[in-house]
Amino acid sequence: MSLFQRILCAAALTAAAGAPAFAADDGASLFQQNCAACHQPKGEGVPGAFPPLAGNKFVQGDPKGPAYVLTHGRGGMPNFSGDLDDQQMAAILSYVRSAWGNKAASLDAPLVASVRGADALPNDTGANLPFH
Amino acid sequence: MSELSETGGYGFSRRAFLERLSGVGGTALMLAGMSALGFGIESARAQPPALSGGGKGKKVIVLGTGVAGLTAAYELSNAGYQVTMLEARDRFGGRSWTAKRGTKLTEVGGETETCDFDEGYYINPGPWRIPYFHKGYLHYAKKFGVGVELFNNDNDLSPILYEKGSGPLAGKAVKKVEVAADMRGYASELLAKQVRGGALDGEFGPGDKELFLDYLRTEGMLTRSDFKYIGAEGREPTVYPGAGTDPGAGVWSKPYPMGDILKSGTWKVLRSISNLDQQRTMFQPIGGMHELPKGFVRNLKVPIKLQHEVKSITQDDKSITVHYLDTKTGQAGTETADYVMCCIPLSILRTMDLPVSAPFKEAIGGVSYALVGKIGIQMKERFWEDKYRMYGGHLYVDDPLISTISTPSTGWLGQKGVVLGFYPHGAAAARLSAMTLAERKAYALKAGSKIFPEYADMAEGSFSMFWHRAPYNLGGWAEWTEDGRKKYYPTLLEPQGRLILAGEHLSYLTGWQEGGIESAWQQIQKLHAKAQVA
Numbered sequence: 001m002s003l004f005q006r007i008l009c010a011a012a013l014t015a016a017a018g019a020p021a022f023a024a025d026d027g028a029s030l031f032q033q034n035c036a037a038c039h040q041p042k043g044e045g046v047p048g049a050f051p052p053l054a055g056n057k058f059v060q061g062d063p064k065g066p067a068y069v070l071t072h073g074r075g076g077m078p079n080f081s082g083d084l085d086d087q088q089m090a091a092i093l094s095y096v097r098s099a100w101g102n103k104a105a106s107l108d109a110p111l112v113a114s115v116r117g118a119d120a121l122p123n124d125t126g127a128n129l130p131f132h
Numbered sequence: 133m134s135e136l137s138e139t140g141g142y143g144f145s146r147r148a149f150l151e152r153l154s155g156v157g158g159t160a161l162m163l164a165g166m167s168a169l170g171f172g173i174e175s176a177r178a179q180p181p182a183l184s185g186g187g188k189g190k191k192v193i194v195l196g197t198g199v200a201g202l203t204a205a206y207e208l209s210n211a212g213y214q215v216t217m218l219e220a221r222d223r224f225g226g227r228s229w230t231a232k233r234g235t236k237l238t239e240v241g242g243e244t245e246t247c248d249f250d251e252g253y254y255i256n257p258g259p260w261r262i263p264y265f266h267k268g269y270l271h272y273a274k275k276f277g278v279g280v281e282l283f284n285n286d287n288d289l290s291p292i293l294y295e296k297g298s299g300p301l302a303g304k305a306v307k308k309v310e311v312a313a314d315m316r317g318y319a320s321e322l323l324a325k326q327v328r329g330g331a332l333d334g335e336f337g338p339g340d341k342e343l344f345l346d347y348l349r350t351e352g353m354l355t356r357s358d359f360k361y362i363g364a365e366g367r368e369p370t371v372y373p374g375a376g377t378d379p380g381a382g383v384w385s386k387p388y389p390m391g392d393i394l395k396s397g398t399w400k401v402l403r404s405i406s407n408l409d410q411q412r413t414m415f416q417p418i419g420g421m422h423e424l425p426k427g428f429v430r431n432l433k434v435p436i437k438l439q440h441e442v443k444s445i446t447q448d449d450k451s452i453t454v455h456y457l458d459t460k461t462g463q464a465g466t467e468t469a470d471y472v473m474c475c476i477p478l479s480i481l482r483t484m485d486l487p488v489s490a491p492f493k494e495a496i497g498g499v500s501y502a503l504v505g506k507i508g509i510q511m512k513e514r515f516w517e518d519k520y521r522m523y524g525g526h527l528y529v530d531d532p533l534i535s536t537i538s539t540p541s542t543g544w545l546g547q548k549g550v551v552l553g554f555y556p557h558g559a560a561a562a563r564l565s566a567m568t569l570a571e572r573k574a575y576a577l578k579a580g581s582k583i584f585p586e587y588a589d590m591a592e593g594s595f596s597m598f599w600h601r602a603p604y605n606l607g608g609w610a611e612w613t614e615d616g617r618k619k620y621y622p623t624l625l626e627p628q629g630r631l632i633l634a635g636e637h638l639s640y641l642t643g644w645q646e647g648g649i650e651s652a653w654q655q656i657q658k659l660h661a662k663a664q665v666a
Contacts, residue, residue, distance in 0.1 A: 031567060034559075034566065046241070076501050079558075080559050
């Protein structure tokens with residue numbers, strides 16, 4: 001997402017202030033599309049491989065923590081910067097922080113933008129040969 | 133090779149280079165250098181290590197039957213060790229695997245898929261091509277009579293369809309040969325203009341300027357007299373030459389304007405040379421990647437206990453014990469030996485209770501595994517050959533989730549074929565793997581249809597799988613970070629008492645079978661050294 005698109009996105013949010021720009025279930029469907037293959041549909045994870053998100057303290061802690069992981073990647077988790085915009089990430093994180101018994105506050109796109117920073121590079125989508 | 137790269141190429145003659153090597157490193161280094169320079173002299177490391185003194189009947193349990201485990205078991209048993217292999221799956225071979233009619237897989241938390249290709253067709257869900265310098269792989273393929281055939285990793289007629297660029301070529305399928313001919317032609321022409329105008333005179337030694345211009349004319353296929361790029365015969369003609377006067381001599385195609393190609397981004401598929409492990413011509417085993425494991429097993433005389441899932445390992449100063457669950461009978465059991473050669477991926481090993489130090493345990497968890505997967509789609513006709521004259525190689529697209537589609541390098545001119553419909557990595561793999569089997573196939577068909585309109589209509593059976601969702605793998609291959617290589621990698625190379633690890637994860641050839649084979653060669657030497665002094 002270019003800076004221009006991000007500004008547009010932020011502008012759209014401002015324009016929609018007062019009414020949620022996205023329905024609450026957007027976070028749920030985005031989670032299923034992007035995250036559920038590893039973290040599993042109910043956030044239970046796979047022991048040793050993919051951490052559970054349900055009941056996860058880090059996920060429910062300072063929202064900048066999980067937002068940073070989503071924008072930068074960590075361990076085996078890819079960086080989703082090239083695939084999801086700030087609003088989509090905010091929707092996913094808000095969903096994850098309140099689903100399956102989790103009880104943390106939602107967060108918004110500007111918070112994601114604040115941790116995304118210049119060093120969160122999108123995955124290289126150049127069409128070199130696949131490795132291996 | 134570092135000496136070579138530091139000079140930025142052949143800064144001095146090969147002979148001078150070899151003499152310098154033999155001066156500092158003796159003959160062995162010179163031989164290695166000669167091999168690197170293409171003289172074809174093999175270094176000693178192209179062979180399995182000799183385990184002198186033999187195993188004297190000491191008992192070794194090898195965990196995992198991928199190529200690392202099979203290599204270790206084969207060499208150790210040949211040296212006189214008493215080897216037993218344990219394998220969690222109901223088949224041997226690990227990731228060196230071939231999906232064919234009847235192959236079944238249930239992904240973690242996912243659906244069960246049964247491959248429904250016709251008899252004789254297959255896809256390699258894991259490794260699928262062998263670089264020329266993977267000497268260990270080729271050593272065993274030759275030894276066991278596993279036939280190999282060429283894998284076409286680069287085809288001039290590969291279509292490139294980039295939608296994200298701009299200009300008239302955006303969203304239009306062009307051929308790699310067109311982009312290569314035009315860009316190299318234009319680049320050579322521009323450079324020749326500068327050189328001929330004298331702008332770069334300071335860069336050349338005596339006589340070199342003329343030679344350089346000869347090079348540019350040859351490289352860019354420029355006109356003899358005025359160094360212009362006007363197209364080239366080898367750039368796919370619009371009418372191919374033939375008999376009589378029609379088609380007669382054929383008709384050359386016209387180059388695209390340089391700006392159009394630049395804006396399209398299609399030049400991103402071009403490189404002066406291929407990467408070390410992505411040569412233009414590679415190998416594949418005839419019949420699929422499972423053939424090498426089958427070759428090992430034909431030549432192994434050790435018990436292979438399938439469906440033995442390792443739960444934990446314990447050891448004391450006299451022996452080491454593997455605690456397993458026989459998933460066929462539901463019975464727990466143990467196997468005791470002098471040593472364990474553990475070739476289980478770290479992504480699985482980190483879930484087990486192991487007799488290792490705290491730093492070793494931390495190191496096992498210190499590497500992440502690739503999110504990666506594939507789909508094979510059987511096509512009822514080989515339309516890419518019959519209609520588009522494309523024999524092997526890849527299609528390049530810039531779909532958000534798919535960047536290449538690959539045609540098979542086997543079954544040439546036959547009736548049907550299996551194309552590799554996607555091979556995503558990272559975030560794209562996370563998203564494709566979250567789809568149902570039907571959605572994955574539909575997505576793949578939509579991407580391919582943009583280049584070949586008949587793609588979806590030709591599709592028959594398919595088989596898709598993602599390694600991060602595969603039981604007993606939970607990831608494609610180890611992806612070390614620079615920090616991890618420093619902090620954890622050396623720890624894992626050392627034995628922990630009677631436990632020694634091996635696998636692609638303990639190599640700089642991660643994700644390649646060669647990494648598993650060469651790691652096994654190194655680690656059995658460590659096991660042997662311990663056994664010799666015990």
